[in-house]
Structures are given as C-alpha cells and as structure tokens.
Amino acid sequence: MNFEHDVVPENFAQPLQRFYDYLINEKGLSERTKANYQQQLTTIALQLSESGLTCWQDIDAAWVRQVASKAKREGLKASSIATRLSSLRSFLDYLIVIGLLQANPAKGVSAPKKQRPLPKNLDVDEMGILLEVQGDDPLAIRDRAMMELMYGGGLRLAELVAIDAKQVHLSHGKMDQGEIRVIGKGNKERKVPVSGYAKEWLERWLHIRPSLAAEGEPALFVSQRGNRISHRNVQKRMAEWGIKQGVSSHISPHKLRHSFATHLLESSGNLRAVQELLGHENISTTQIYTSLDFQHLAQVYDKAHPRAKKIKSSDD
Incomplete structure (x- = not known):
C-alpha cells in the first residue's frame, strides 16, 4: 500500500511513485533505500505544496534553497540536510530523463558545510x-x-x-x-x-x-x-x-600530534611556525587549533587584562 497518496497531492505523488518503481525495478536498489528516499521526498513534497506549488515543474533554485533553509531551522544537522538535498537532486534528475523537467534546479544548491570537529588533545x-x-x-x-x-x-x-x-x-x-x-x-x-x-x-x-x-x-x-x-x-x-x-x-598517534600543535600554539602564539612544523600546505588547516586555544587565551585575558577584572560593588 502506498501511503503517500493519502497525504501528498496527486500531482506530486504520481511522479514520486514512478521514481520509487524505477529505483526498485531498474536501479535494483533495496526497499530500505527506497524508504529513505520516500521519507525525504515526502517531507519536501508536503513543504512545497503547503507553500502554494502545484507540481514539481514549479520548483526552481529559490525553492530548493527554502527546502534547505527550513531543514536548518528545524535543527537538522548538515549531514542530514545534505542527504535531503541529494534525494531531491536524484529525483529531479529522473524527471529530466522522463521529460517532465528541462533542467535540475537543485544542481547549484549546496548543503551547509559540516562543522569540522575539533581535534582532541591531552593537557x-x-x-x-x-x-x-x-x-x-x-x-x-x-x-x-x-x-x-x-x-x-x-x-x-x-x-x-x-x-x-x-x-x-x-x-x-x-x-x-x-x-x-x-x-x-x-x-x-x-x-x-x-x-x-x-x-x-x-x-x-x-x-x-x-x-x-x-x-x-x-x-x-x-x-x-x-x-x-x-x-x-x-x-x-x-x-x-x-x-x-x-x-x-584514549591515547592515539593523532592525539599526540594534536597535543603538540595545541601546546606549541598556546606557548608561542606563532601560527605560521606551527603550520611549518606540522607540514600543513595551507594555513587554514592549522587555524583549527586557534579554536582549541581560544578558551585558554580567554582565561589568560580574564586574569591579566586590567579592563577584564570584575568591578567591585559599592556595597562590598
């Protein structure tokens, strides 16, 4: 039973069903993969129809960006937004193949960049x-x-x-x-x-x-x-x-390398020297360690800078 026809307007639902059949019968993908596509595309179809669009041909790059923006407002991680846009991109490519679209408006829309995890280090x-x-x-x-x-x-x-x-x-x-x-x-x-x-x-x-x-x-x-x-x-x-x-x-070789970079930057403040010693081609790669060092620098500032000291109350 196809539950989408109960919730998604027919003009959106029919091309979606053809796409799901294509994934199973021609691409040979699993039911689980189909279900993942179905989950993402149902959400997008409902959002577009609620915004006044009547069919997939109405969608343009601005609407695709709205799909990504709404997902971000709802708190989805960058990786989840990328998955949603990838599902939409694949579906719109299929619509081009079957002649329902001339171009894919999702091609030029990228997901928010994943936040690069800060490297862990030992003190x-x-x-x-x-x-x-x-x-x-x-x-x-x-x-x-x-x-x-x-x-x-x-x-x-x-x-x-x-x-x-x-x-x-x-x-x-x-x-x-x-x-x-x-x-x-x-x-x-x-x-x-x-x-x-x-x-x-x-x-x-x-x-x-x-x-x-x-x-x-x-x-x-x-x-x-x-x-x-x-x-x-x-x-x-x-x-x-x-x-x-x-x-x-947990101790790992990467953790020792990250500790070297963090401790050296804390003591010297010389980002260029740390870049050379780490063998980074671009200084932007090394700059991630400035994020690690910020809390340490903030504590030093709070203790040492004359304008950072807490003002005593007149009642003290």
Whole structure:
C-alpha cells in the first residue's frame, strides 16, 4: 500500500511513485533505500505544496534553497540536510530523463558545510603522565622514543612509520638540536627538529635498535620480528601505554600530534611556525587549533587584562 497518496497531492505523488518503481525495478536498489528516499521526498513534497506549488515543474533554485533553509531551522544537522538535498537532486534528475523537467534546479544548491570537529588533545599534565615510561625493556624504550618523537615533532603516524634510520641526524652535544628528514603528504619533505626528551630517548633507542632490527632493515622503528613496525602496532602500543600509565582518555598517534600543535600554539602564539612544523600546505588547516586555544587565551585575558577584572560593588 502506498501511503503517500493519502497525504501528498496527486500531482506530486504520481511522479514520486514512478521514481520509487524505477529505483526498485531498474536501479535494483533495496526497499530500505527506497524508504529513505520516500521519507525525504515526502517531507519536501508536503513543504512545497503547503507553500502554494502545484507540481514539481514549479520548483526552481529559490525553492530548493527554502527546502534547505527550513531543514536548518528545524535543527537538522548538515549531514542530514545534505542527504535531503541529494534525494531531491536524484529525483529531479529522473524527471529530466522522463521529460517532465528541462533542467535540475537543485544542481547549484549546496548543503551547509559540516562543522569540522575539533581535534582532541591531552593537557600538559596528562602528557607528562603518559610519557613517564621507564625501564630497560627494549620495547618500552622504543615506544617511549616513538611517543616522544610524535609529541616533540608533531609527526603524522604514516610519517613516523616511514622514517628510515639514515634520515635521523643527531648532534653529539647534550644541548644541541638534531633533525629528522620526514616525507609528508604529497611526497613533500620537511625537517623536524629533535631535542630534549625526544633526542634523549631516540638516542637510547638507536643504541639498542641493532639487537632487534633484522639484517638490512632500513626502518628506524621495528617490531619484535625485526621489520618495520606497522601502523596498527603503533596505535595498539600507544593505547596500551595510555591504560598502563593511568591516563583517563584514549591515547592515539593523532592525539599526540594534536597535543603538540595545541601546546606549541598556546606557548608561542606563532601560527605560521606551527603550520611549518606540522607540514600543513595551507594555513587554514592549522587555524583549527586557534579554536582549541581560544578558551585558554580567554582565561589568560580574564586574569591579566586590567579592563577584564570584575568591578567591585559599592556595597562590598
């Protein structure tokens, strides 16, 4: 039984039914997919008919934008609005195929952009707890060297795994800075500075690496089997260290990279330098960290700026 004919005006309902039959019989889509289209297009048809339109041929780009605007006012997420517009776009394409429309007015109307989720990071204290990995176990030394390097240099997981031992150049002086040549996205090379704890633990790992690495293995970080460590192994080991060290949030390589960016921006305020160190081609990618940093900056402002201090009441 087709419930749409009970609620949608006939001029809207007939082309819709032909479209649903087409989805099942010619496109071979499932009943579930058909039901999803039906839900979206019924809502749109009712909205248009209630606004005074009499058939699908009356719709133009302005009406399509109204469909999107109404969905936004109703509180739909950007992804749900995109789904609604995609359903309408597909249906109107079908109307062109069967000769009921000349052009698709929904083609030039885009859904609101999805809000990019802010990257998660650890605070400085949590990072300190995570990195207090001690002991002489070779795998523990390797893991701390990996974590110190990711947090100290803001490396991507793929970059860390891809490093060969010959790309590491450490100076001999205790206070001197070393560097690693990293191949990032787009096969672009950049130099990552290595100093402090990252340098110290990398030196410790390089000292014992020959006892684990297979003969001729070029990788800086190797597994117990002596071959280049895998992405999955790195993720698994870092998650395990988070639990072992008592850190409340889940630990991942991405979280260490995000923590590097956030903490560096908090302390320096130099967005351009953070962009270079992260290997971002466009500074707009790096600017997401300014959103993370805003709350911290607001707290500093409230405490330090003379015009931000609370005015005392005359009754005090």
